[in-house]
Amino acid sequence: MEILLTALPLALDPLTIGLVVLGALLGIIFGSIPGLTYSMALVLVLPITFKFDAVPAIGMLLGTYIGGMTGGSVSAILIGIPGTPSAAATVLDGYPLAKSGRAGLALGTAVVVSAFGGLFSLAVMIVSVDLVARLAIRFGPAEIFALVLFGMSTICGLAGKSLLRGLVAGTIGLLLMTVGMDELDGVPRMTFGTTSLLQGVHLLVAMVGLFAVPQVMNMLADYKSGGQALYRAKAVKTELPSFRQLRGNLSVMIRSALIGTGIGSIPGTGGPIAAFLAYDQARRFSPNKENFGKGELSGVVASETANNAVTGGAMIPLLSLGIPGDPATAIILGGLLIHGLAPGPMLFMENKVEVYTIYLAIGLAYIAVVLIQYFGIRLFVKILRVPPHILAVGILVVCVVGTFAIRNSFLDVYVMTGVGLMGYLLTRFRIPVTPIVLGLVLGETMEREFRTAMILSEGKFDIFYTSPMALFFFGLVIAVIAFQLVGARRERAKLNSNVQEKAHAEN
């Protein structure tokens, strides 16, 4: 209670509130425009937060994350295209509702249940992070190494369609991380005798390159090939759902919030999976099954509650163990590290006040999102009308300004351009970029803990297999890989049989 009272004035500081609201606004804008992602919003916002103290800075990042997750529903409902992949399930009923003239109600319901889902997951998170952190406080270097390896393996396995390509990407990220001064021995690594590479590839420079530059290339290619869509959303006014409508959907909301929080807490999953699972269960249990897909409000409720509940769920492994579950939380982890708040059990011992302020900032962000979406919907309709190629030029300017601001270095801007080009080419060759970022974020911890464990054990590997907790995580790594291999084999068999059936039918 005492900590909460200390945290309250920090969270209610005008600068913090202002930055949370600004972050939420930017998040909703990026989330609502198809083709722009909230991960991109986060990497563009992060350099701006450098100047501020940890609390307002993290508040702004969380506002952007939460705004982005909610903003996806705006375009999903108004134009039938999800602004973010997490809002794909919202299109199924949100767009039919809009077509039948109930766009206002769909938007209003989406924002209210989003806030419910988010706050529900916040409550679950507050209870569980403490428990997980208490368990994790006993972890030594061997256990932390095993845990990081588990985090990496889930993300490599689940980020792309193929485990092998995911692992290739993760290894590239880890390789890039080793460039620069080695922190244990003070030896320069892969710097080729230059001083400019001694500090290594800055995490943020790489993130801007990987998340923003390839998107801009895609936007320009779409423009040139004439495939660029111009969105003509109609003017609309947000209409909040009635108490009766909400009460009728209460069980859907609770089930979806539980699904979202649970799925969110598993690294490598995220919003789209949670939203579709919640949508599916809502349809199964509904007495109006046949209305789903034709404009059933419960469909919007399920999808939007679940994808926002992912935010709190994803924060559980992030804050208590330092394991991010998706690109967005990886960027937030980058932000926390840059501001001197290394997530993990020690965070709850050393920075209790900051942790509570983060909780309050999440609550604040949801309030901001509801208010912005209620009063500012006209602005978003207008923004949806801005042609994407014009936005692309603006995004490039912000990329350069943000990257330069990190270390006042023009070299960083060139590195960002190079990494962006690499990211684009890798994606074209079906290598996912998310594991690269995870490798960059987690690599340092992985190497440090491994080497420390080896020093402690005097070079013997038994430190890894005599610890039950480390063995448990190694077991999980094997399970994830086996699961992925079996799943891929089944999918391939199914596809092949479909192709054969088709060929048979054609004959």
Place this chain on the structure above:
Amino acid sequence: MTDASKDRLVGLVLLVFAVAWSVIVVETIPPGSSGPVGPRGFPLGLGVLLAGLSGLMILGSFIPRGRDSADELQGEPVALGVEIWAIASTVGLLVVYTLLLSYSGFIIGTALSVAAALLFILRVPDWRLILGMSLGMSLGIYLVFGKLLGVYLPRGSWIDLYF
């Protein structure tokens, strides 16, 4: 380009990179004295791992496997010429913009680069949009980022317009 040949190409490029990386690691990083695993261990292990994984990618590309599930999610690819144009435009704009910033500072550099992008890359015919966006972005970001939020903006080595 088929998926198998794509895998072969990227696998080969990564294999060459990984081998070169590992050789440079052995030649330039000392084994170290801080413990059983020195500064060389991780970069070398990762180089070998990447070589192995890219080798697997190349081998895998020779196994016939019907259609790959990843194809289902891929959209219609754009023409190669268009793609090269988009890559060249983005990289070109970023390089020119950075050079301009280093010589003429943020305000002039941004205004010129945005105007050039709209005129020469996007060929926007509306001069009001060109003028509005180039001046709006440079002054807007200068005031909000530079003055209000205190973000450090690039200064020019030849001309510097700051107020």
